[in-house]
Amino acid sequence: MRTEFRLSGSGGQGLLLAGIVLAEAAILEDKNAVQTQSYGPEARGGASKAEVVISEEDIDYPKAMDPDFLLALTGEAYRTYGKVMKKGLIIVDDSVPPSDEISARTARVPILRTAAKDIGKSVVANIVALGVLAGISGIVAPATLEAAVKNRVPKGTEELNIAALKKGFELADAFKAKA
Amino acid sequence: MPSAKLMQGNEACTIGALVAGLEFFAGYPITPSTEIAELCSEELPKVGGKFVQMEDEIGSIAAIIGASLTGKKAMTATSGPGFSLMQESLGYASETEVPVVIINVQRMGPSTGMPTSPAQGDVMQARWGTHGDHPVIVLAPGNVKECFDLTVRAFNLAERYRVPVVVLTDEVIGHMREKVVLPDWKDVEVEDRARPAAPGGYRPYEADPDGGVPLMAPFGEGYRWHVTGLFHDETGFPSGKAEVADRLLRRLDRKVSKNEPVIRDYVTESTEDCEILVVSFGSSAMSALSAVRRARREGVKAGMLRLKTIWPFPEEVVRELSKSAKAVLVPEMNLGQLAYEVERTVGCHAPVVRIGKVNGDLFRPDEIHDKIMEAAK
Incomplete structure (x- = not known):
């Protein structure tokens, strides 16, 4: 089965890294994974999007066609990509106001606040989000994702990022308990 | 491992x-x-x-x-x-x-x-x-x-x-x-250029006129040779002689054209009985393959030819695979470039449909699938 993820927000939020880690975790579990990206010419800011396709089978088309999961960390990303969501679940930061134009199932999760307040570093919002995405989707085992995070984050920040990931898993559990 | x-x-x-x-x-x-x-x-x-x-x-x-x-x-x-x-x-x-x-x-x-x-x-x-x-x-x-x-x-x-x-x-x-x-x-098989054995009597551009490749001496190891963008004879020095220019340019061309069958590289899927042949390359071919597979599942005899060598263009392969095709589709992220070669090669045997995309996005598979279904009607 093909599972498609779209991670969207603004440049500099680390969504590309989150996508890479997710794809790498899938490969560690012997699945096929492809990660692609699209971004503007700016070094920071501007719309940014990473996509990950995970499958047990051969993946021909590398991009998301009808995402199973959309992560949106900014209002702009939510409005742009939320509108085209059909079967999948939207996971949006709870600071983003809801929109009448968007009808897909939506989980509102305090990703940015958790990173800034609970962890004390807003830069790890991407890893909190990754924990939420993996926790809700169940696409990879938590231990695999931990290993993948350790592989890809800068040396010396492993502990911080693992703490952020675990907070993300907790947020996912809280959502699943309610749903 | x-x-x-x-x-x-x-x-x-x-x-x-x-x-x-x-x-x-x-x-x-x-x-x-x-x-x-x-x-x-x-x-x-x-x-x-x-x-x-x-x-x-x-x-x-x-x-x-x-x-x-x-x-x-x-x-x-x-x-x-x-x-x-x-x-x-x-x-x-x-x-x-x-x-x-x-x-x-x-x-x-x-x-x-x-x-x-x-x-x-x-x-x-x-x-x-x-x-x-x-x-x-x-x-x-x-x-x-x-x-x-x-x-x-x-x-x-x-x-x-x-x-x-x-x-x-x-x-x-x-x-x-x-x-x-x-x-x-x-x-991994790795090839190295053929070198002359010793500096004595080295003629840097001496080779079989029918697409031969001359021996190449490295500079700094005792060989004296002259390199110029002007037309040159076997010594490497410029020559304005008509027969020298003609011989050199034909030899250069033959190095690649004569060896096209070995330089040729491509992948096919479901082309054995295909009526709609899709010819593509690079990232467009990923979208195209997804579209071809879907069309097959829906009972349309679509097939895929993906070129890994674009130049020299593999005319013989395209000609052979398009023989029984009702239509040949060429999706590419431009307004039709590879399509020129496909059109030239297929000639009047089948209509060639250009599918160009130039908005900075990769093709979605359904865009190519739609064209396959249209051609299959």
């Missing part, structure tokens, strides 16, 4: 180059190719190679030609705007028979275009961008593993035929990461 890795296309090109024996990289960073320069700057010094960031792309290709003349395997990487600047020296490398590899990670053009968006608008520039008839080989990877394979092959072909070889990828393939299992380095 080879293991599966998550790897980016640009990274796979770089590793392929290193496995093939890259010793010198000169380049000027440009999106979406920059990761190649970055990785070369990290890896080349570790193996005793040299990395030079040049002032521009004109200097970059000139530098790799110079390095190759000293016997080193040399490469540069760029995108559309830089590739345009390299055209003059690309012709120089063809005329002087200096093996070089150029990786062009295509982005939307013309001009500065859309730096971070994919396109395939350099198909014709890669063949005809420099003036005059000239031999060139252009390879087009269709996934990350092929970025590795075809960069190795680019070096091997460059060394074997003493021609510039272009690896034509695009932003999607260059930046895409996927699961890749690379072979053990020592199992």
